[in-house]
Amino acid sequence: xxxxxxxxxxxxxxxxxxxxxxxxxxxxxxxxxxxxxxxxxxxxxxxxxxxxxxxxxxxxxxxxxxxxxxxxxxxxxxxxxxxxxxxxxxxxxxxxxxxxxxxxxxxxxxxxxxxxxxxxxxxxxxxxxxxxxxxxxxxxxxxxxxxxxxxxxxxxxxxxxxxxxxxxxxxxxxxxxxxxxxxxxxxxxxxxxxxxxxxxxxxxxxxxxxxxxxxxxxxxxxxxxxxxxxxxxxxxxxxxxxxxxxxxxxxxxxxxxxxxxxxxxxxxxxxxxxxxxxxxxxxxxxxxxxxxxxxxxxxxxxxxxxxxxxxxxxx
Amino acid sequence: xxxxxxxxxxxxxxxxxxxxxxxxxxxxxxxxxxxxxxxxxxxxxxxxxxxxxxxxxxxxxxxxxxxxxxxxxxxxxxxxxxxxxxxxxxxxxxxxxxxxxxxxxxxxxxxxxxxxxxxxxxxxxxxxxxxxxxxxxxxxxxxxxxxxxxxxxxxxxxxxxxxxxxxxxxxxxxxxxxxxxxxxxxxxxxxxxxxxxxxxxxxxxxxxxxxxxxxxxxxxxxxxxxxxxxxxxxxxxxxxxxxxxxxxxxxxxxxxxx
Amino acid sequence: xxxxxxxxxxxxxxxxxxxxxxxxxxxxxxxxxxxxxxxxxxxxxxxxxxxxxxxxxxxxxxxxxxxxxxxxxxxxxxxxxxxxxxxxxxxxxxxxxxxxxxxxxxxxxxxxxxxxxxxxxxxxxxxxxxxxxxxxxxxxxxxxxxxxxxxxxxxxxxxxxxxxxxxxxxxxxxxxxxxxxxxxxxxxxxxxxxxxxxxxxxxxxxxxxxxxxxxxxxxxxxxxxxxxxxxxxxxxxxxxxxxxxxxxxxxxxxxxxxxxxxxxxxxxxxxxxxxxxxxxxxxxxxxxxxxxxxxxxxx
Numbered sequence: 001x002x003x004x005x006x007x008x009x010x011x012x013x014x015x016x017x018x019x020x021x022x023x024x025x026x027x028x029x030x031x032x033x034x035x036x037x038x039x040x041x042x043x044x045x046x047x048x049x050x051x052x053x054x055x056x057x058x059x060x061x062x063x064x065x066x067x068x069x070x071x072x073x074x075x076x077x078x079x080x081x082x083x084x085x086x087x088x089x090x091x092x093x094x095x096x097x098x099x100x101x102x103x104x105x106x107x108x109x110x111x112x113x114x115x116x117x118x119x120x121x122x123x124x125x126x127x128x129x130x131x132x133x134x135x136x137x138x139x140x141x142x143x144x145x146x147x148x149x150x151x152x153x154x155x156x157x158x159x160x161x162x163x164x165x166x167x168x169x170x171x172x173x174x175x176x177x178x179x180x181x182x183x184x185x186x187x188x189x190x191x192x193x194x195x196x197x198x199x200x201x202x203x204x205x206x207x208x209x210x211x212x213x214x215x216x217x218x219x220x221x222x223x224x225x226x227x228x229x230x231x232x233x234x235x236x237x238x239x240x241x242x243x244x245x246x247x248x249x250x251x252x253x254x255x256x257x258x259x260x261x262x263x264x265x266x267x268x269x270x271x272x273x274x275x276x277x278x279x280x281x282x283x284x285x286x287x288x289x290x291x292x293x294x295x296x297x298x299x300x301x302x303x304x305x306x307x308x309x310x311x312x313x314x315x
Numbered sequence: 316x317x318x319x320x321x322x323x324x325x326x327x328x329x330x331x332x333x334x335x336x337x338x339x340x341x342x343x344x345x346x347x348x349x350x351x352x353x354x355x356x357x358x359x360x361x362x363x364x365x366x367x368x369x370x371x372x373x374x375x376x377x378x379x380x381x382x383x384x385x386x387x388x389x390x391x392x393x394x395x396x397x398x399x400x401x402x403x404x405x406x407x408x409x410x411x412x413x414x415x416x417x418x419x420x421x422x423x424x425x426x427x428x429x430x431x432x433x434x435x436x437x438x439x440x441x442x443x444x445x446x447x448x449x450x451x452x453x454x455x456x457x458x459x460x461x462x463x464x465x466x467x468x469x470x471x472x473x474x475x476x477x478x479x480x481x482x483x484x485x486x487x488x489x490x491x492x493x494x495x496x497x498x499x500x501x502x503x504x505x506x507x508x509x510x511x512x513x514x515x516x517x518x519x520x521x522x523x524x525x526x527x528x529x530x531x532x533x534x535x536x537x538x539x540x541x542x543x544x545x546x547x548x549x550x551x552x553x554x555x556x557x558x559x560x561x562x563x564x565x566x567x568x569x570x571x572x573x
Numbered sequence: 574x575x576x577x578x579x580x581x582x583x584x585x586x587x588x589x590x591x592x593x594x595x596x597x598x599x600x601x602x603x604x605x606x607x608x609x610x611x612x613x614x615x616x617x618x619x620x621x622x623x624x625x626x627x628x629x630x631x632x633x634x635x636x637x638x639x640x641x642x643x644x645x646x647x648x649x650x651x652x653x654x655x656x657x658x659x660x661x662x663x664x665x666x667x668x669x670x671x672x673x674x675x676x677x678x679x680x681x682x683x684x685x686x687x688x689x690x691x692x693x694x695x696x697x698x699x700x701x702x703x704x705x706x707x708x709x710x711x712x713x714x715x716x717x718x719x720x721x722x723x724x725x726x727x728x729x730x731x732x733x734x735x736x737x738x739x740x741x742x743x744x745x746x747x748x749x750x751x752x753x754x755x756x757x758x759x760x761x762x763x764x765x766x767x768x769x770x771x772x773x774x775x776x777x778x779x780x781x782x783x784x785x786x787x788x789x790x791x792x793x794x795x796x797x798x799x800x801x802x803x804x805x806x807x808x809x810x811x812x813x814x815x816x817x818x819x820x821x822x823x824x825x826x827x828x829x830x831x832x833x834x835x836x837x838x839x840x841x842x843x844x845x846x847x848x849x850x851x852x853x854x855x856x857x858x859x860x861x862x863x864x865x866x867x868x869x870x871x872x
Contacts, residue, residue, distance in 0.1 A: 054674050102857055108674050109608050113808055114856060117849040120805055124846030180434070182420050182427025189417050192406040199366070199404070200421035201392035201478065207427070214429075240805060244681060251678070281692040288685030292664075295679060 007173050010259065014169040021161045026154060031269055033161045033229045036168050038249065039265035040222030043175060044215035045250040046261055050179070051211050052191030053107065057115030058246050060122050061092045061216040063237035065223025067132070068092075070140040070233045081143045081163065085224040092220030096213040104209045119238045126235035137234025140227045160229045167225060168262060171218055176258045178214070187211050248287060251294055318380075319344045319482055319514050320365065320396075325374035327360055327538075334360040336538040338374070342482075347505075348516040349525040349546070352535030352559055358518045359401065361535070362484050366398050367391045379481070393425065397480035401487045403471035405459045411470055412455045415442040415477055422478030442477070448507040449473050465492045465500055472504055476511060483508060485517035489524060497524055522550065522560055534559050575716050580834045582714065586723045588830025589730035593788065594803055595810040595822045596737065597781030603817030604753060604774040606673055607665070610680040612782050612807055614687035615653060617800030619783025620790040621691060622652040624700035627791070631704050641705045649787035653780030656687075661775040669771075684804075692797055699794040706791035726788060733781075734823050741819070750774065809852040815862030824863055828855075 003011075021029055041062045048055050068088035072078035078087060103114055127135055143149075145163070150156040178184045190197050190204045197204050227233045236242060245268075253264030275283040320342040327335035335357045342348055352358050363369040365376055367388040376384050383391050406414050416438045420427060427433075446452045449469045454462045459470065468488060475483055488504060489497040505528050508515055519525050525532060525546065532549040534542040536558045542549040549555055556562045598612045626648045627641050660683065668679050709721035741747035753760045753770050761767050786800075793799070810829055814821025829848050836847040843850070855863060 054678070102853070105860065106856075108672075109677055110812070110856070110860070112674060112677060113608075113812055114853065116805065117809065117852050121846040121849045121853075124844075124849070128842050128844075174430075177430050177432075180432045181430050182433045183429050185413070185433045186417060186421070186427050189406045189409070192408055193404055195388075196404040196406065196474075197421070198388045199392055199398060200418050200474070201389055202421050202425060202427075203389055210429075241801065244685075247678065247681075281697075282689050284685040285689035288682040288689075291682035291685070292679065295675065295682070296667075 003173075006176055006258070010169055010172050010176075014165050017165045018162050021158060021165070026157055029157050029161045030229065031273060032266065033157070033164050034226060035265040035269035036164045036262060037222045037225040037229060038246070038269070039262040040164075040168060040171055040225065041219040042222075042246050042249045042253070042261040042265060043171060043258075044217075044219030044222070045246045046253075046255055047175070047178075047187075047211055047215040047218065049250060050184070050191065050255055051187035051208055053208065053212075054112045054247065055115045055215075056112045056240060056243050056247065057117070057119035058215075058219050059238045059240065059243040060115070060119035061096065061219040062223035062226070062242070062246075063119070063122055063126070063233075063235070064088065064092045064095060065220030065225075066140075066227035066233040066237055067126070067223075068220075069143075069224040069227040070138060071132075073140060073142055074138065079142060079144050080147075081145050081228055084143065085167075085221060085228075088224040089217040089220045092216045093213055096216035100209045100212045104205050104212060116240050116243065119243060120240055123235050123238040123240075126238065133234070135235060137232060137236075140231050140233060143228065157229070160225065164225045164229070167221060171221065172258050172262070175218075179258070183207065183210060248291055251291065254298070316343045318342065319378065320516075321377040322361075322365065323375040323377075325361075325364060325376065326372045327357075327364060327369060328372045333538050335364065335371070338540055340533065340540070340543070342514060342516060344481075344514055345512070346514055346516075346531055347529045349529035349532045350516060350518045350535065351520070351522070351525060351532060351555075355537075356535040356559075357538040358535050359486055360538075362398060362486050362516075362518065365391075366396065366484060392478070392480075395481035396484065397475035397478055397482070398484040399468070399472045399475045399486060399488060401490055403464075403467040405467060405470055405474070407459050410456050410458055411451065411462060411466075412439070412442050412446065414459060414470055414474060415445060418474035418477050445473050445477050445507070448503075448510070450503050465496050468492060469500065469503065473507075476507060476513070479511065480513060482514040482516070485515065487518050487520065489519065489521060497521060498527070501528060526550070576838055578714060579717055580831065580838050582717065582719055583837065584827075584831035584834035585727055586719075586830075587833055588826045589727040590785070590789065591806060591810050591830055592730050592734060592823050592826035593726070593785040594782070595807045595814075595826060596733065596819065597778035597785070598807045599811045599814070599817055599819060599822045600737070600781065601775055601778035602811065603819075604750060605771055607676045607680065608673070608808075608816070609778065610677055610804060611660075611683040611687055612680075612778070613800030613802070613804035614684050614691070615656065615779040615782035615800075616786035616789075616803050617691060617795075617797075618652050618656055618687070619649040619786030620793075620795045620799060621695045621700060621786075622648040622783070623787035624702040624790040624795040625695065627702035627705065628700055631702070638704060638708045641702075641708075645705060645787045645790070646784065649784040650780060652787075653783030654776060656783075657776035657779035658772065660779070661772050665775065666768075666771075684800075688797065688800065691800075697797055699796045700790075701794055702791050704791070720792075722791065729788065734819065737819055806848060809848045812862055813852050813855045815864035818862070818864040821862060821864035 041058060044061065045055055045058050065085075065088035068091050069081075069084040072084040072087055078084050099118055103111060106114060126132055132138060145159060150159050186197065186202065187207055190207055194204045197207070223237065249261060249264045249268050252268065253260030271286070272283060275286055318341050320340070322338050322340045325335055325338040327333075338361060350358050350361070360369065364371045367383065367386050367390065370385060375382060378391070378394055378396060383394065386394075406417065409417070413434075416434055419438050419441055420433055443452065443455065446455055449472070451466050451469050454466050459467065462470070468491065472485060472488060485504070489500055492500055501524055529546055531544065532542070532546045533540055534549055534552070534555045541558065542552045542555045550560060594616060597615070598609060601607055601609050623645045626644050630636070630641055630644055664683065668676065671679075706720065706722045709725065711718045711720050712724065741751060749765055750770060752763070753765060753767055757767060810825040811822055813828060814823070814825030829851055832847050832851050833844060836843045
């Protein structure tokens with residue numbers, strides 16, 4: 001198995017991060033863990049953006065990943081973190097396979113709004129379920145990794161950080177290959193000219209479906225890791241404004257490179273932490289203006305999102 | 316003589332507008348058929364129905380003896396019938412060679428790979444080959460939007476051809492191309508096509524182009540086929556002259572009619 | 574039997590509220606093809622303006638109660654007008670022509686900006702202006718007691734809907750607007766001042782949203798975030814009815830209103846997402862919404 005330049009660079013960065021983690025203060029590790037886990041969710045958004053779809057409801061899978069990890073421990077006795085994460089991804093895949101059947105019939109704003117609707121349905125269900133803590137959610141603790149249980153809070157943080165970095169590396173390499181493989185390039189072709197893809201003998205709908213399911217699993221992994229890192233899950237994870245944040249990060253980073261969501265997520269987290277501390281009632285405004293700025297001045301990430309084959313004389 | 320494509324009483328109505336009326340066509344394997352008619356005569360509607368883009372109101376379409384009525388463009392392409400478009404339908408943000416590689420990969424399998432790279436050596440080689448056949452190897456790595464119109468039409472046709480179809484439908488292959496480039500373009504296309512042994516049907520407005528390449532002409536008017544036969548006969552037909560080509564002396568090919 | 578009546582009344586009240594909220598959204602989409610995510614923020618601005626004005630009015634004992642209703646509407650109109658013009662001229666105008674989905678994201682950015690703007694202007698404590706609501710008293714329907722204000726809203730909603738429809742169908746202005754909906758380019762070629770039409774439409778839409786907020790203010794406590802909850806509901810109604818169709822919005826509102834009332838009374842666990850369930854169901858069978866694009870011409 002040959003690894004290209006990008007993959008080797010990613011691996012080196014990952015190793016550096018893990019080592020860095022051993023000498024960094026707790027608050028920094030926590031911030032980075034959350035950022036990287038978020039970035040994984042964003043990778044799912046980016047995968048769909050590359051195929052021309054904007055998911056305003058990726059929070060659905062983020063939430064599924066998180067809650068499954070939490071519920072695994074609380075209700076099903078699944079204490080191994082890796083198993084719980086995998087279970088979260090599996091549940092997300094099943095849900096995506098069902099919802100995808102409906103969603104892949106739509107594009108543009110309908111897809112966006114429907115995906116939003118589904119995440120809000122989950123939100124509604126969770127808020128109404130007393131057994132899952134309703135709006136308070138519940139805590140995630142008592143997990144182990146291959147039988148070993150972290151003893152202190154710091155150990156716990158360190159472990160999750162390392163897990164997140166490694167998961168990030170794995171996903172990054174896989175996505176890197178995915179975008180260069182048939183499915184990745186052809187999904188972009190679907191974005192650029194869906195009719196032509198049909199006329200080449202392929203089904204845009206099923207291509208988007210496969211992409212949608214894959215994206216869901218990646219986002220669920222991000223959700224599961226977030227649950228482990230914060231030790232808590234709540235319905236807010238499925239609220240549509242959470243999904244809005246993922247979209248923001250995706251646009252900020254752009255679709256050009258697999259490392260972009262990670263960098264954008266870190267920038268986002270840093271700016272957010274300091275904004276909330278120093279100018280609490282303007283954090284959203286900053287987000288809004290930045291988003292506009294990115295759209296107007298940094299369209300590169302957005303360019304590929306919007307340049308479809310819109311020839312007026314399509315047959 | 317095997318019939319590769321057959322339509323029986325093909326009809327298409329858009330409300331009160333009859334875009335296609337009782338079209339009965341039989342194309343034999345290996346034929347090169349020219350389709351003429353003024354704008355709105357139903358030529359593109361015909362192609363759209365045959366390739367599954369439009370559902371006929373009535374009638375039957377058979378490809379290699381099997382009904383393809385109601386099949387999607389995807390299924391029909393996989394069955395062996397490919398087409399090009401009046402306005403070249405390409406992937407604008409990709410390079411020319413990438414467009415071809417995507418077409419090639421699509422033809423190879425309906426299920427794209429999730430992990431192995433698309434741009435394999437084999438595919439690149441094959442794409443370069445066909446680019447050379449079409450004479451556009453210079454544009455290989457250019458983004459489609461940076462490529463001139465004539466070349467774009469060639470890419471469009473090359474994408475249809477790279478999948479080794481049995482039959483090729485070309486919708487106005489020379490439209491949007493300047494007069495002096497037309498012949499060059501069609502020469503290139505027909506040369507490439509002949510090498511692959513493909514049955515061809517193309518829509519064309521330029522009668523000189525039509526006369527040069529085809530063994531048979533279908534003349535459309537107002538949704539109906541008003542003439543079907545050898546080029547000389549069809550172009551000399553009075554009705555065709557009245558309604559499609561106009562009365563002018565036809566030159567070259569020495570068909571004798573005034 | 575009381576249950577059924579309760580569902581009908583509750584449902585109609587909720588439906589009329591939904592229609593008030595959704596009308597502005599669907600008008601803007603119908604003409605400008607912009608799905609305005611910030612619509613909820615205009616609703617909130619209307620609510621805040623109305624609540625602060627009416628609150629001030631009553632706290633200083635300025636005059637009779639009936640004037641407060643005028644103040645409600647007045648506050649909404651002024652707020653909607655000012656903010657609408659500023660947003661359309663200052664921001665949207667620079668962004669026209671982009672992909673629909675990109676416009677959604679742009680209006681989302683606008684939402685973020687407006688939410689914090691409201692926090693800065695009005696602070697984060699709740700505003701109350703309950704007097705107009707309680708002034709009108711209640712009516713008894715058998716065992717049910719229904720607020721007269723809520724009933725009045727149903728009337729207002731109906732009048733507004735009919736008025737909008739009449740304006741679009743009967744007046745010259747309305748016809749010009751429909752021409753723009755049909756074909757922007759030709760309208761321009763015919764000498765229609767499309768830019769002006771866009772401004773008018775957008776301001777109309779935001780004012781309707783602000784009005785919905787203002788009229789709701791007496792029934793709630795106005796706090797940050799009320800706009801955000803409203804957007805998803807408005808979207809669902811508009812999508813169900815068909816983007817751009819006023820009649821569709823009315824039907825969608827009724828459908829959702831009655832479904833939700835039924836859920837509240839018979840199956841409370843489903844209350845929160847019955848609206849999304851209805852939306853998903855409608856879209857599964859009629860992807861364009863109940864009155865789709867074809868009705869967009871009639872807006």
